[in-house]
Amino acid sequence: MRFTKMQGCGNDYIYINCFKEKVENPEKLAIAMSERHFGVGSDGLVLIMPSEAADFRMRMFNLDGSEGKMCGNASRCVGKYVYERGLTEKTTVALETLGGIKILQLHVKDGIVESVTVDMGEPVLEAAEIPVLSDKHPVIGETVEILDRKFDFTCVSMGNPHAVTFVENVMEYPIEKYGRVSECHPIFPDRVNTEFVEIVDDSHVKMRVWERGSGETWACGTGASATAVACVLNGKTDRKVDVELIGGTLTIEWNAEDNHVYMTGPAEFSFDGEWLREV
Numbered sequence: 001m002r003f004t005k006m007q008g009c010g011n012d013y014i015y016i017n018c019f020k021e022k023v024e025n026p027e028k029l030a031i032a033m034s035e036r037h038f039g040v041g042s043d044g045l046v047l048i049m050p051s052e053a054a055d056f057r058m059r060m061f062n063l064d065g066s067e068g069k070m071c072g073n074a075s076r077c078v079g080k081y082v083y084e085r086g087l088t089e090k091t092t093v094a095l096e097t098l099g100g101i102k103i104l105q106l107h108v109k110d111g112i113v114e115s116v117t118v119d120m121g122e123p124v125l126e127a128a129e130i131p132v133l134s135d136k137h138p139v140i141g142e143t144v145e146i147l148d149r150k151f152d153f154t155c156v157s158m159g160n161p162h163a164v165t166f167v168e169n170v171m172e173y174p175i176e177k178y179g180r181v182s183e184c185h186p187i188f189p190d191r192v193n194t195e196f197v198e199i200v201d202d203s204h205v206k207m208r209v210w211e212r213g214s215g216e217t218w219a220c221g222t223g224a225s226a227t228a229v230a231c232v233l234n235g236k237t238d239r240k241v242d243v244e245l246i247g248g249t250l251t252i253e254w255n256a257e258d259n260h261v262y263m264t265g266p267a268e269f270s271f272d273g274e275w276l277r278e279v
């Protein structure tokens with residue numbers, strides 16, 4: 001089975017063109033292919049599929065085999081893939097996901113998709129829809145005890161659940177120690193993606209993420225979007241903010257007119273390959 005490895009800000013996935021390949025058990029395949037030693041090595045698996053409701057459909061699976069409802073970095077890579085591999089000539093592409101239909105704006109120069117802007121839709125702030133067990137609305141400053149520390153979380157869904165907390169010196173922060181526990185904390189019935197955010201100034205933050213189902217990744221598009229919303233809700237930044245991640249920078253704008261969150265960032269091919277194992 002042929003596959004393509006791509007990454008957006010270092011959040012790397014294996015992409016399979018399901019117009020040509022048949023995937024029987026994506027959960028098992030995600031686990032097998034994502035494994036670094038016996039497999040390809042990645043943060044998970046993304047299926048590019050036909051859609052009845054949009055131009056294309058994307059299903060994404062974390063490296064533990066769990067299916068994510070939406071993936072920001074993968075949606076940009078899908079946009080680049082379908083255009084440069086000739087599946088579409090459109091530069092505005094509708095992508096069906098479990099988190100709804102997302103509109104991708106491909107920024108093309110000389111036939112190459114240099115970056116993509118994704119309309120991530122409106123942030124969801126109702127506790128029950130995130131979901132998080134909290135009686136706050138919006139869920140700002142929800143104090144949760146994790147190991148030896150108390151964290152104040154701002155919770156947002158971008159189609160998938162996020163818990164954002166503000167820290168100092170994020171690049172040195174022990175996020176595995178705390179992220180691994182917050183991921184499975186009982187107040188998050190569907191588990192959660194946890195973002196640790198350091199404010200640099202009104203339009204620039206640094207963020208690291210412990211992702212549900214994948215552990216620390218070098219970038220998270222839905223997480224960067226949730227981070228921008230949390231920063232605005234807490235009065236820490238403007239509505240347009242550069243989110244600096246380990247693997248690169250995403251520009252996020254929470255538009256005051258339409259309440260939509262827009263994410264702009266890169267997408268890159270790494271290599272094509274052929275998977276030879278029966279899974």
Ligand SMILES: N[C@H](CCC[C@H](N)C(=O)O)C(=O)O
Pocket residue numbers: 011062067068069070071072073074160161193211212213214217219220221222223
């Ligand atoms: N781990 C996430 C899915 C991947 C999201 C992230 N890689 C992104 O770019 O948005 C979840 O289970 O909700």
